[in-house]
Amino acid sequence: MYRFVLRRLLSGVLLLFVITTVAYLLLYAGGGDIARRIVGPTASDAQVALKASQLGLDRPLVVQYWDWLTSALTGDLGRSWFNGQLVSAGVSSRLSVTLSLVLGATIIAAVVSVVVAVWAAVRRGWVDRAVQLVGVLGFAIPGFLIALGLVSLFALNLKWFKATGYVPITTSFGGWAGTVTLPIVALSIGCIAAVVQQIRGSLIDALRQDYVRTLRARGLSFNRVVYKHVLRNAGGPALAVLAVQFIGLLGGAVIVEQIFALPGLGQITVAATGQGDIPVVMGVVVATAAIVVIVNLIIDLAQGWLNPKVRLS
Amino acid sequence: MIETPLAVPAGAAKVSLFRRLLTHPTGVVSMVLLVLVALASVLAPLLATHDPNTASVQQVLAKAGSGHILGADSAGRDVLSRLLFAGQFSLAGALLALAVALVLGVTAGLAAGYYGGWFDSASSWLTGLMMALPGMVVLLAARAVVGPSMWLSMMIFGVLLSPAFFRLVYASVTAVRNELYVDAARVSGLSDVRIIGRHILTVVRAPAIIQSAMVLGIAIAIQAGLEFLGLGDRNIPTWGSMLNDGFINIFKSPTLVLWPALVIGLVCIALTLLANAMRDELERSRGPVKKSRKAAAAEAAADAEGAADKRGAAAVVHADEPSEDDGEILLEVTDLGVAYDQPDGSTTHVVNHVNLTVRRGEVHGLVGESGSGKSQTAFSILRLLPQGGRITGGSIFFEGKDLAQLSEKEMTQVRGKRIAYIPQEPMSNLDSAFTVGSQLMEPMRVCLGISKAQARKRALALLARVGIPNPERTFDAYPHQISGGMAQRVLIAGAVSCEPDLLIADEPTTALDVTVQAEVLNLLRELQDELNMGVILVTHNFGVVADLCDRVTVMQTGRVVETGPVRSIFNHAQHPYTRQLLGAILEDTAPRGQYTLKELKGVTS
Numbered sequence: 001m002y003r004f005v006l007r008r009l010l011s012g013v014l015l016l017f018v019i020t021t022v023a024y025l026l027l028y029a030g031g032g033d034i035a036r037r038i039v040g041p042t043a044s045d046a047q048v049a050l051k052a053s054q055l056g057l058d059r060p061l062v063v064q065y066w067d068w069l070t071s072a073l074t075g076d077l078g079r080s081w082f083n084g085q086l087v088s089a090g091v092s093s094r095l096s097v098t099l100s101l102v103l104g105a106t107i108i109a110a111v112v113s114v115v116v117a118v119w120a121a122v123r124r125g126w127v128d129r130a131v132q133l134v135g136v137l138g139f140a141i142p143g144f145l146i147a148l149g150l151v152s153l154f155a156l157n158l159k160w161f162k163a164t165g166y167v168p169i170t171t172s173f174g175g176w177a178g179t180v181t182l183p184i185v186a187l188s189i190g191c192i193a194a195v196v197q198q199i200r201g202s203l204i205d206a207l208r209q210d211y212v213r214t215l216r217a218r219g220l221s222f223n224r225v226v227y228k229h230v231l232r233n234a235g236g237p238a239l240a241v242l243a244v245q246f247i248g249l250l251g252g253a254v255i256v257e258q259i260f261a262l263p264g265l266g267q268i269t270v271a272a273t274g275q276g277d278i279p280v281v282m283g284v285v286v287a288t289a290a291i292v293v294i295v296n297l298i299i300d301l302a303q304g305w306l307n308p309k310v311r312l313s
Numbered sequence: 314m315i316e317t318p319l320a321v322p323a324g325a326a327k328v329s330l331f332r333r334l335l336t337h338p339t340g341v342v343s344m345v346l347l348v349l350v351a352l353a354s355v356l357a358p359l360l361a362t363h364d365p366n367t368a369s370v371q372q373v374l375a376k377a378g379s380g381h382i383l384g385a386d387s388a389g390r391d392v393l394s395r396l397l398f399a400g401q402f403s404l405a406g407a408l409l410a411l412a413v414a415l416v417l418g419v420t421a422g423l424a425a426g427y428y429g430g431w432f433d434s435a436s437s438w439l440t441g442l443m444m445a446l447p448g449m450v451v452l453l454a455a456r457a458v459v460g461p462s463m464w465l466s467m468m469i470f471g472v473l474l475s476p477a478f479f480r481l482v483y484a485s486v487t488a489v490r491n492e493l494y495v496d497a498a499r500v501s502g503l504s505d506v507r508i509i510g511r512h513i514l515t516v517v518r519a520p521a522i523i524q525s526a527m528v529l530g531i532a533i534a535i536q537a538g539l540e541f542l543g544l545g546d547r548n549i550p551t552w553g554s555m556l557n558d559g560f561i562n563i564f565k566s567p568t569l570v571l572w573p574a575l576v577i578g579l580v581c582i583a584l585t586l587l588a589n590a591m592r593d594e595l596e597r598s599r600g601p602v603k604k605s606r607k608a609a610a611a612e613a614a615a616d617a618e619g620a621a622d623k624r625g626a627a628a629v630v631h632a633d634e635p636s637e638d639d640g641e642i643l644l645e646v647t648d649l650g651v652a653y654d655q656p657d658g659s660t661t662h663v664v665n666h667v668n669l670t671v672r673r674g675e676v677h678g679l680v681g682e683s684g685s686g687k688s689q690t691a692f693s694i695l696r697l698l699p700q701g702g703r704i705t706g707g708s709i710f711f712e713g714k715d716l717a718q719l720s721e722k723e724m725t726q727v728r729g730k731r732i733a734y735i736p737q738e739p740m741s742n743l744d745s746a747f748t749v750g751s752q753l754m755e756p757m758r759v760c761l762g763i764s765k766a767q768a769r770k771r772a773l774a775l776l777a778r779v780g781i782p783n784p785e786r787t788f789d790a791y792p793h794q795i796s797g798g799m800a801q802r803v804l805i806a807g808a809v810s811c812e813p814d815l816l817i818a819d820e821p822t823t824a825l826d827v828t829v830q831a832e833v834l835n836l837l838r839e840l841q842d843e844l845n846m847g848v849i850l851v852t853h854n855f856g857v858v859a860d861l862c863d864r865v866t867v868m869q870t871g872r873v874v875e876t877g878p879v880r881s882i883f884n885h886a887q888h889p890y891t892r893q894l895l896g897a898i899l900e901d902t903a904p905r906g907q908y909t910l911k912e913l914k915g916v917t918s
Binding site for chain 1 (some may be wrong): 442444445446447448449450453454455456457458530534537538541542543544556560563564567570574577578581582584585586589692695697699700721722725726728729730732733734736738741742743744745746747748752755756759760791793804807808810811
């Protein structure tokens with residue numbers, strides 16, 4: 001088991017390293033004359049050169065990268081080119097907002113998907129067909145359209161929730177819940193649609209397995225067999241889809257944060273992207289990649305727990 | 314972001330997918346809608362009443378109607394005209410992303426799948442890397458470098474989407490690469506390019522078209538998302554930038570956001586539904602083969618049934634020998650019928666008018682070829698018929714209660730404790746996610762209400778009893794770590810763990826090695842003796858019957874054809890089917906070699 005965890009951990013660190021390296025090289029080499037863009041087209045060549053040397057952009061790319069990497073390992077991701085703020089501080093202060101959205105949506109999606117998928121897989125018939133139809137629609141409609149719909153219905157017309165703004169959970173739980181409910185719902189719908197399809201399919205397969213009949217023949221109730229045995233066996237593929245969905249949610253959160261004016265990662269990403277503030281963009285890439293690697297690690301461990309063959313091989 | 318491609322139906326692309334789609338209602342509706350949107354966009358210069366970019370201060374946020382059919386936006390531009398022209402850019406952007414994804418994904422997939430080697434592992438690794446970050450974040454990062462060009466963004470997104478095609482093509486090519494006809498083509502000297510073109514591209518064409526519809530939808534959505542964030546090119550009208558404008562002015566003019574949202578939503582839904590419809594049609598094209606085979610089997614069964622009726626359906630009943638008539642009657646099945654509901658609404662009867670009596674302490678063989686209804690009879694006694702199956706008539710009396718009438722809850726009380734079951738295939742009947750020990754203990758704790766420690770002690774004792782050499786080790790093992798013979802012993806231990814009165818063994822030795830078969834049969838006999846159980850032994854093997862059973866019931870096409878004490882059946886078989894089965898076992902000495910033969914001779918002489 002330790003070797004399994006260690007191996008996954010190492011491959012996660014390697015993935016993080018590769019992603020950040022590729023991102024760094026593309027971001028810093030792909031942008032042409034960065035200093036010129038910052039100081040503007042009307043500035044003199046001397047001003048451009050000065051800016052470049054201030055930001056260290058006149059050094060060879062490899063040296064810049066090495067410098068960035070060694071600082072990054074100590075937690076220093078540099079400063080924004082435009083407001084001079086520490087990137088690490090800017091990213092980490094917004095991380096909690098984005099994570100509470102994405103984790104909330106993932107948890108809700110997981111719970112709702114399991115319940116709905118079991119319902120569809122066990123009942124079949126019209127229940128199953130209805131679930132599949134709604135699933136296709138939920139999958140097809142872009143998440144931000146759903147978010148727009150929710151805002152105009154529940155916030156602007158019915159006024160049940162505030163349309164914009166954010167209250168930290170540490171300030172008031174009620175206030176926090178009021179500001180994140182709609183965004184989480186908007187994010188989770190597409191996720192639920194995809195995960196339900198997967199769990200439903202693997203449940204139907206798992207229900208056909210011989211051991212289901214044998215366990216029932218030993219006196220276990222159908223529900224006990226479904227929730228303890230069938231669901232655990234169907235869990236592997238479902239977790240894999242949930243991991244993919246989680247990554248998608250990190251992207252979806254950018255737009256949803258914009259719609260609900262939440263101070264999350266998405267907000268600084270959009271701002272930094274518009275300005276071409278490369279250190280901040282790089283910081284967002286590092287944070288996102290780190291989250292993805294951690295989530296994949298957790299999913300791998302969960303897979304090992306679910307399926308002894310993975311763990312023991 | 315994209316589901317794993319469906320398995321490739323070989324040769325399915327031969328019949329025109331398009332023509333079959335015309336018979337699919339959602340497919341037709343989706344296609345018509347998409348064609349209309351595409352036409353409206355292409356013909357925008359003719360249809361539009363205004364120039365899409367002409368701003369007018371007087372017309373800012375003008376209401377619908379007065380000169381502007383759908384009103385005007387925050388710069389006073391005509392919404393309908395912009396919607397039409399925006400279609401050109403939004404669709405072209407999505408098509409660009411699709412084209413890039415197709416070219417990259419299909420080329421890399423073909424090369425990786427066909428040539429394998431380092432290219433294979435490198436591109437698989439690369440696709441994994443590309444799927445590791447959310448597409449939106451990559452696009453935003455890229456936007457920071459390349460600027461607000463929609464075309465560049467869509468090309469980058471095309472690269473990000475290419476794994477969707479790579480995986481599809483790669484899976485198909487590796488499946489096809491070693492097919493005989495590809496080998497034959499190679500041997501006959503065709504060049505790689507021609508083989509790929511002729512044999513491999515035809516296989517991936519249909520699934521790739523389906524994937525394309527999905528990818529187009531995703532590209533339209535993400536492009537609209539980018540523009541909605543205000544990061545797009547402000548000089549060209551797109552649905553996303555209209556959404557942005559509408560959202561900013563949502564308080565002043567609530568309908569402004571509605572039109573682009575409606576168009577984006579409808580196009581995305583239509584593309585997804587179209588993809589689903591195409592998938593349905595592809596799967597259906599493979600369907601008829603399966604269906605006709607099933608139909609043929611059903612017809613054959615019906616014919617056989619008819620023949621049985623002509624021969625006279627009444628079963629041959631051999632009288633009991635006085636000495637064997639001791640045990641109380643444990644189970645009495647009368648006039649049992651089992652049927653399956655078919656998707657087309659009809660029902661297929663698989664068991665008809667079956668009578669079966671099992672006494673305490675008796676091993677009752679239920680014999681017949683596969684499809685004779687013997688397993689269906691066994692499952693209906695347990696009330697564990699596969700999905701779609703139901704008991705259509707008759708009664709199953711067990712200890713004064715008709716099992717056919719019990720509720721599911723009452724039946725759960727009977728299973729395991731009073732009636733137990735040993736399956737045919739040992740490995741698939743253990744849950745691979747739990748240890749052998751926990752699977753043994755769980756039902757005991759439920760049925761007997763004992764503590765975990767007691768259950769553990771009992772489980773270890775049972776494992777020792779069924780002849781497992783190192784019970785502790787097997788207890789802690791997972792099913793895939795033990796042999797088939799061991800697994801069958803575990804299942805037997807589980808079946809007798811709550812000391813049932815009736816044991817139903819469904820071909821308990823069929824899946825085992827010949828040497829293990831004899832041991833398992835001996836074990837069954839010993840346990841039956843010890844616990845004084847009634848046993849129903851479902852088998853197709855008269856050797857096993859001769860070895861173990863007191864009485865036999867022979868089934869054919871869902872009916873009982875002959876029943877009686879084993880000695881009487883072996884000596885005076887009357888029904889031709891029984892004789893045929895007996896004849897088969899005398900010719901073929903498979904189950905227990907010479908031992909069986911000798912014993913059979915002892916019985917028959």
